[in-house]
Amino acid sequence: MTQFVFDPTKVMDIDFTKRTEYLEGLEAIKAAHKVLKEITFTPSLPDKGYNNRSLYVNVGTLEVKEKPVTQQMKDVFIGGRGFGLWHLWNAVKPTTRWNDPENEIIISPGPVAGITQYAGTGKSLVVSLSPQTDIPIDSNVGGYFGPLLKFSGFDALEIQGKSECDVIVFIDGQKGIIRIEEAPQDPVDSHVLAEVLTHMYAENQADMVNISVVCTGAAAEHSLVGMLNFSWWDLRRGCIRLKQAGRGGIGTVFRNKKIRAIVCRGPQVKGDLNHVADFETIAKTGIKYHKEIRTNDPYQCMMRRNGTAHIVEIMDAYDLLPTHNFQYGSHPDTHKIDSAYWQSRCTQKTVDGCWYGCSMACAKGADGLVVKTGPYKGHTVTVDGPEYENAAGLGSNCGVFDPDYLLELNFYCDTYGICTITYGTLCAFVMECYQRGILNKERTGGLDMTWGNAEDDLEMMHQMARGEGFGVIAGQGVKKMKELFIKNGWGDPQLINDIGMENKGLEYSQYLSKESLAQQGGYALTNKGPQHDEAWLIFMDMVNKQLPTFEAKAEALYYFPLFRTWFGLNGFCKLPWNDVVPSNNAQQPEAHKIPEHVQNYVDIFSATTGIKIDKDELIHQSAKVYNFQRVFNIRMGKGLRKDDHAPFRSLGPVTSEEYLSRQERYDKQIAEEMKLDPTAMTLEEKMAAHRSWRQGRYEQLTDAVYKRRGWTPNGVPTLERLKELGLDVFPEVVDVVKLHL
């Protein structure tokens, strides 16, 4: 397979400054706002990455207070996801569920977040109890909110309580004001609301870049799969852009608390608002990395041209692109949604990047889309991306290969506040149930959910946003749909459980893991549920054969989830780590870890905080938080071996069609791996043999991974492991574990 060469003459000529505006009613919307609570505070800038205080806001009681960030918090939890988990641990009880007032949404950017010299350093980490999984979910999101919050004076924002009316929380880091405002007439959907609020809270045109809005959309009120959008002002386009804290339904929690939006107005960003310990090291490391992007990206992933969608055709070529609910790994129509198309469709003649200094600039925008359905029919909009996950999830996994419909699905997911990954997987499940007669038009209320029917796919999404019809059922997610379909007697329970691609209640993200045992673990042996944020091992395992033994796979499933957790503690994006690599990377020891980039991260952390670390200490930092999160899951009633089981569709072929479509591969495995004679077996016998072999391997992998992680065979961190990590200083953590030893 050859990589596409970027051809600037093929880029569509679309005016990227033109789109439908929504500012007409702004004054009336603003006039309807009523201040419920206002307090003043002293804005501050971080010292070596920390302000050493966080902000607590209770939207129910209207309590607003500052809390100290203690040395212990910094030592054990670092920041970002770590701070989120710590605050959540202290806020909830084992009986707390997502819609209880004590559940929190915590947004924390991490100590490094906000530096402007290195790519991917503007991330916010959002933590809450998930409506889908009933355990903590964490989501890593771009946009300007996290850095602006920190430059206003807070290392984290804790939101608790439930309001009785729709509210906006406004943090003004320039004037030192925090307000809770009743917002009765504000628009609901994100692309309108974020635009209106950016204009409302900015004091002039130059102030627009200092505003970031966190909001969701109509679907978050009627589903469990709501996500949060984080905005930034795109100077050249003259519009707001959105990045998503997608997974796990945090948008649903947000609307359950009746929060319409959280708005931060930070100070004007400059090059060292983080007041780092060693600016020179960060400057030099950043410039070195920018040069690497300039030199290597055009010949490697072309992230600046395609964003993450560059891998669509690669996944298809390796039979890994999820197609028709993860049944297959490729499709003849993939070329219609491949990177050659997206680099011509996305605007190339402008600057992308969801935080300053991101030379990787993967936040591509497809401008000038005229919407064909729903409440914004006829409007001209800018769509973020699509990213790979959206192209695969909303596209191939549902059989949608019309790029305009794919963009429209992406647009509505974003503005309605629906996680695109989750929607792709749940819609694919609905479509397969429709294919197999588990669903029919009567059960879907008239929706024809055949593969590739984008119009009815969109109608299901509009129903989700309106709170009507089958869309409400779909919006409960795959786990609850499975339970409902089985309860209604609509199909064979085993088949429904096998093809429903969820684990712990969270939908799988968009990679076919059947032929990569390590990735099967990478999905299901995770803290928050199956996503590719912890480990993406398909290429190492399946293509490059670098993980031949259970021990090697277990080592990868020890190291990578910890390494990647670290991004979320500090406010980093994962992509600049390995979506471009140094020219000599392949010649380095442990090339798969990208050692030069690991050293960059070690240097940047040390230079920001003044705390010297090395690559081993980096992993140790993560291990504390990762194991704490595992114990948190156990405390909430999950987090044990039973919760790490994977649906069979993720492990192997469920149906005869799947088997027969790749018969040569599967027969060969029967002969070579199972030492049986496939010619002497019926199809049913061969499928049964695969099920037994694949489930057996998965259990063996689970044993090996738990052992490597320092957990019992039931998946519980041992007391020795907690002691090694210094988590034994928290008696309540030890108490949770003791109940399961």
Next chain:
Amino acid sequence: MRQLRIDLSKCDAGRATCQHECESSCAEKVFKLTDPAMAALHVRELADGSGQAVLCDQCGDCVVVCPTEALKRNKLGVVVIDKKVCVGCYMCMGFCEKEIFERNPEWTEPYKCISCGICVKACPHAALEIVDVPEPAYRIL
């Protein structure tokens, strides 16, 4: 647009008969810095004895990558930095193929040649000149 050019057949590059007057004048008069190494242009003697110049040709690549529009062309077509809106991300430095940007430990914002011509006047060999040339086409980077 105004562009600084050098005739390397005239430039001594500090080998015998010049004291890097171009760099000194740039550093002192334009940027108020005492160290000539901090100038926004450089002439160097290479190991083989020949001369080399590092000059901004105002190509505008840095304008393309700047996220804050701090880098813009002025009325004369010269690329200038608005320090008030620069966030010190250094993408301009990373993407400049000629590596003409400078920074110093005192400022977070980088700086560059503004084709002011002070170095032209300072050069004892009249090796430098300011010329007026068409702006190059926008490049997608």
